[in-house]
Amino acid sequence: MPRIDAKHRGEGQAKVFMQRALNPLLILIAVAGLVATVVDHRRQAPIAAEYRQLSAAMGTLDITDPDRFIIRRLKTEDPFDFAWRFYRPADTNLMTRVQFFSGASSSTAGGSQGEVLLRVRLRFEDLGMRVFFKHGSGSSTSGVGNAELGKFVRSHWEDLDIQVTEVGEQIELPLDETVTLLRISVPDRLLEDLDDSVRDRLKRYTSREIKVVLGTPDALAKAGGS
Amino acid sequence: MSHGEETDSESFPSPPDVQRRRVRPSFHLLTILLLVAAIACWLSFYQLWSETQRMESELPSLRELARELVVSDPSMYAVVRHHQLWNDDFRWRIYLPPDGNYEIHLATREIAGDLPQPKVSKPIAPGEHELELRTAPDGDEVRVEVLLDGKVHLETREPDEWDDASGSVGGSKFSANRQQQPDQPLILFHRRFSFPNSGNTVRAPDGPGRGLVLWITPDGTPSGESAPRD
Numbered sequence: 431m432p433r434i435d436a437k438h439r440g441e442g443q444a445k446v447f448m449q450r451a452l453n454p455l456l457i458l459i460a461v462a463g464l465v466a467t468v469v470d471h472r473r474q475a476p477i478a479a480e481y482r483q484l485s486a487a488m489g490t491l492d493i494t495d496p497d498r499f500i501i502r503r504l505k506t507e508d509p510f511d512f513a514w515r516f517y518r519p520a521d522t523n524l525m526t527r528v529q530f531f532s533g534a535s536s537s538t539a540g541g542s543q544g545e546v547l548l549r550v551r552l553r554f555e556d557l558g559m560r561v562f563f564k565h566g567s568g569s570s571t572s573g574v575g576n577a578e579l580g581k582f583v584r585s586h587w588e589d590l591d592i593q594v595t596e597v598g599e600q601i602e603l604p605l606d607e608t609v610t611l612l613r614i615s616v617p618d619r620l621l622e623d624l625d626d627s628v629r630d631r632l633k634r635y636t637s638r639e640i641k642v643v644l645g646t647p648d649a650l651a652k653a654g655g656s
Numbered sequence: 657m658s659h660g661e662e663t664d665s666e667s668f669p670s671p672p673d674v675q676r677r678r679v680r681p682s683f684h685l686l687t688i689l690l691l692v693a694a695i696a697c698w699l700s701f702y703q704l705w706s707e708t709q710r711m712e713s714e715l716p717s718l719r720e721l722a723r724e725l726v727v728s729d730p731s732m733y734a735v736v737r738h739h740q741l742w743n744d745d746f747r748w749r750i751y752l753p754p755d756g757n758y759e760i761h762l763a764t765r766e767i768a769g770d771l772p773q774p775k776v777s778k779p780i781a782p783g784e785h786e787l788e789l790r791t792a793p794d795g796d797e798v799r800v801e802v803l804l805d806g807k808v809h810l811e812t813r814e815p816d817e818w819d820d821a822s823g824s825v826g827g828s829k830f831s832a833n834r835q836q837q838p839d840q841p842l843i844l845f846h847r848r849f850s851f852p853n854s855g856n857t858v859r860a861p862d863g864p865g866r867g868l869v870l871w872i873t874p875d876g877t878p879s880g881e882s883a884p885r886d
Contacts, residue, residue, distance in 0.1 A: 449683075449684060452687055453684075453686060456690035457690055459697075460693040460696075460697050463694060463701050464697045467701040470704045470708060473708065474704060474707070474708040474711075477708060477711050478707075480715065481711040481715060481718070484715070484722045484724065488718055490714075515721065544717070545717050545721060549740075551741060551742065553742065562741075562742050562743060569740065569743055571743050
């Protein structure tokens, strides 16, 4: 009987001791967590400010699948300027085909994975219009030396058929598919507004559109665009 | 005696009861609240830390894409080229360390591998600046301008045949953000014009030729051909 009593008393003391030790320990852990949170919050403030500022300008790209092309269109001030953030998987060749009415050009970029900025910009000049395409470190310019056509496209910009991805919309592309980033075409109904000479010339063109298509060389070849 | 035995058995728990009590610890409400508080604090820390890590890992590529000027070492030059909006669009944001005087130079002829003699030079103050190199036809001439913070800082003219648009080699030396020691010339642009070869081909001149070079040197150092290239 005395043996059990001592044990019971010992348990009670241990319990009290634990209770006394546990509460301060938990307070210590909670305070440490609070301090760590406050310190990290202060450290994060400038990083978050810069991140917010840059991502407001450049958008964010969620690399959900690093084995796919990922594209997101950015907001631009100029209506004749289109820009996209573009992610390319490692060791993947990216081919771009720019169709500018009857003319077309292709370029291929390879190398390590990473993000680049793609840009398509139109410029209207006294002698016609030109398109500038920039992809990473490479660029190309194509043009049509027809002043009337340039004036027509500019003055009827709102009436042209313009297909382009929405600003902020993210597109994920398997490597065996192609994507049309931008397609601007002159609808038949507008041709009547043109001078006869320009209309006849436009009708002779094999294509009446400006189109930018991306994909791997294999995918573009399969799609008949290489 | 038997009563005593009964009392003993009621007063003191049997060994299985003791074991059951051992495995069922009781906590005060305060302890439970403290435990919840501790877990909440560390969970918020973990969330914040993960978010910070994610942003930190994305920032370098965002800076590269946004072409932001980043000056990690204030004693070095820093340069970033703005996004090219056209094939003749050459704009940079530069940083020149505060404890120095600098000159900006423009050359249009006698351009080879080394730095040529400048055609025009002017001082440029330390600090951050916007620079732009522009060429535009102007009557029978080509006007070459360097804009510093939006105002023409250097200007020269060349005859129309100076650039016959046959082609060129070289261009901007920088695209993404870079830093460079200030004891070397900061060569922003180096381009040599090609000239028509036989047939429809063009080739770069064997010796010094026409072109465009834009660079910055510390004031008082040789800015001509004796200056080393980066």
